[in-house]
């Protein structure tokens with residue numbers, strides 16, 4: 174089978190300007206996405222994993238052109254969409270979907286669940302009233318929320334996990350070509366989580382949707398994606414097939430992530446966890462060289478220079494001077 | 498009296514009114530909590546965990562259909578207090594809460610320090626300067642440099658914002674803190690850092706925690722006892738040691754088996770059937786339609802709690 178590229182991301186940058194001081198203060202930039210490149214094939218699912226604040230949501234929203242890139246290129250289905258004006262992006266909105274990270278804030282509070290799901294169908298003139306009803310009911314069943322109980326409810330009447338499933342339903346109801354799912358199951362317990370991911374995966378494969386699954390939960394990535402990208406402080410620091418990352422994590426940050434996964438053991442409460450100290454760096458003034466250096470257990474002077482991205486085995490890339 | 502109950506709930510109910518009927522989100526829940534102890538409440542999405550915490554701290558939505566039962570705080574039934582008394586004596590002062598998703602609902606245009614000081618000014622009628630001093634201090638306690646008091650939420654990482662909302666819950670010096678999914682939005686390293694902080698704070702301030710989480714592994718980082726909630730009811734409570742090595746309720750057992758592991762090719766077991774409808778919960782044991790051990794009596798009669806006082810299980814298997 175020939176792979177077809179759906180999305181090309183080239184040296185993508187998104188900087189947010191912020192002003193310090195009220196009168197004529199200097200402008201600083203939060204470098205939330207800093208020169209990221211990758212391709213996404215048609216129907217491919219990748220997981221994007223990384224520290225809180227590393228730029229995952231920003232990357233997702235920039236790809237969807239909810240933000241205007243500061244630099245780099247975005248090519249979707251052969252068309253350059255990097256700098257298209259919002260008016261010229263209508264077709265792109267139709268072909269893409271976003272599951273927003275915070276489901277509590279993402280839903281219009283005065284709409285019923287039915288209305289929330291029907292809205293994109295109406296806007297895009299899909300079906301008559303009866304057909305739309307069928308589509309809405311079907312998608313609710315797919316995400317395991319009984320329509321008779323949920324269609325009439327308002328968002329504030331739903332639990333966190335129920336809202337997340339509505340967010341997924343809304344993002345895929347138009348069967349888009351590209352979906353960014355930003356922490357779509359973070360509020361679900363393990364049993365429902367796997368169910369919902371399986372459903373999502375089934376729909377994703379059925380409609381050949383390319384998907385970026387943003388998550389901090391490494392253990393579910395293998396149920397969902399072919400590839401994993403690990404993000405740290407605005408950079409992708411490691412990328413490879415899901416199996417390869419799970420079996421041979423090579424960046425010191427990726428390894429620290431694995432070690433921090435808790436296991437169910439009642440003795441845990443009597444001790445403190447050993448984890449890399451400190452916070453991820455400020456993206457206004459990131460450390461010179463490798464951005465993980467201040468927290469890295471094996472850093473040397475060399476790390477004060479920016480590490481290259483090396484291919485340590487076929488299709489396994491690590492941005493580190495000392496891949497493990 | 499090291500063993501006294503600081504909080505005990507008896508037959509607490511919280512039902513919501515909706516167009517299609519009554520949602521029985523919390524249905525006759527009872528538990529006891531000792532001073533300094535941490536109780537974790539686990540259970541699937543929609544089982545009523547957040548509703549139970551809202552019932553304890555009495556922050557209810559408008560469409561309440563029923564709200565009753567007894568909740569004793571240091572021996573006094575706080576359900577008998579008027580709205581005003583509850584607000585003055587209990588909420589924030591004795592029991593406070595970190596809400597699910599709170600780190601994303603910080604006000605984007607108000608400085609972090611001012612937001613932390615707000616509960617003091619609002620609920621404790623403290624003057625502004627004093628409150629602001631306290632706010633800086635409480636930032637330090639959650640491991641954030643006090644200069645961050647002058648920053649806006651977007652300048653903070655997710656982990657730091659979560660620390661800020663924890664600081665807000667602690668600033669009124671409560672005895673009991675309810676933590677509703679305190680780290681579910683964060684990566685595992687940040688999660689571990691925050692768990693470490695919660696462990697240290699607990700010791701320093703002799704806090705009593707109720708932690709609500711869907712993550713059984715995470716619960717073990719804090720829990721002295723664990724309760725499983727299913728369809729609006731607690732169905733099992735045990736010490737952490739018992740709970741993790743000898744889970745008894747068939748639902749708890751399934752929940753344990755569904756925890757994914759990183760490597761290994763374990764096929765994950767999900768729980769068959771769909772989550773119960775809380776408007777018309779199943780008769781008898783609410784888990785019976787999904788239970789592999791269900792017997793004739795299970796669909797007919799609601800099980801009481803069986804087993805000893807330290808490990809009660811609401812299941813006919815333990816009759």
Ligand SMILES: Nc1ncnc2c1ncn2[C@@H]1O[C@H](COP(=O)(O)OP(=O)(O)OP(=O)(O)O)[C@@H](O)[C@H]1O
Pocket residue numbers: 189190191203205223224225226227228229230231232274456651652653654655656682683684
């Ligand atoms: N609109 C904005 N203006 C200024 N800074 C921003 C804005 N949005 C995000 N940032 C900053 O950019 C950085 C990356 O944020 P982003 O939300 O993309 O991270 P994330 O990886 O999604 O984190 P999390 O796991 O917590 O969701 C953070 O430092 C954040 O504070």
Ligand SMILES: Nc1ncnc2c1ncn2[C@@H]1O[C@H](COP(=O)(O)OP(=O)(O)OP(=O)(O)O)[C@@H](O)[C@H]1O
Pocket residue numbers: 329330331332333334335360513514515520522540541542543544545546547548549558560597711775
């Ligand atoms: N105001 C309300 N009106 C009607 N139903 C409600 C209301 N609030 C919650 N519910 C329903 O009550 C049930 C319990 O919700 P609750 O938020 O307590 O669940 P939860 O266990 O915290 O779930 P999660 O883990 O997904 O956060 C859910 O079925 C929910 O849809």
Ligand code: SF4
Pocket residue numbers: 425426463464465466469471472473476480492493494495496
């Ligand atoms: S050196 Fe390598 S190991 Fe250390 S911090 Fe950098 S990239 Fe990472």
Ligand SMILES: [Mg+2]
Pocket residue numbers: 229230231274355
């Ligand atoms: Mg994000």
Ligand SMILES: [Mg+2]
Pocket residue numbers: 332333546547548597
């Ligand atoms: Mg909840």
